[in-house]
Amino acid sequence: AALEIEILAEATRNPQVAARVQAADVAMHKQVRKLLQRARLACGLSGEVDPAVTEITRALFDGLTARAITNPGLDKEALLPLLRVTLRALIT
Secondary structure, three states: OHHHHHHHHHHOOOHHHHHHHHHHHHHHHHHHHHHHHHHHHHOOOOOOOOHHHHHHHHHHHHHHHHHHHHOOOOOHHHHHHHHHHHHHHHHO
16 A cells, blocks of 8 residues: 555656556556446346446545555454445445
8 A cells, every 4th residue: 555655656756657557547447347347237237337436436445545554553344344335335
């Protein structure tokens, strides 16, 4: 998580790093979208995924990564039930 934040910080100063970060973001976005599509299909829904759902899902996990740095005592196990409910809501 800390390395990811360092890379993002460098991307604000270095256009070459920014281009790589943005390319990686596009690839990750596609992967998350595919995952969400499969999850929707497994729930008997259409495979259509609202682009905003993909963004919110990514933001949720990016934020949790940052929280692990700012709150090293974070009880990840306690978050799992609510994370499951949240993901179900986003998927359906």
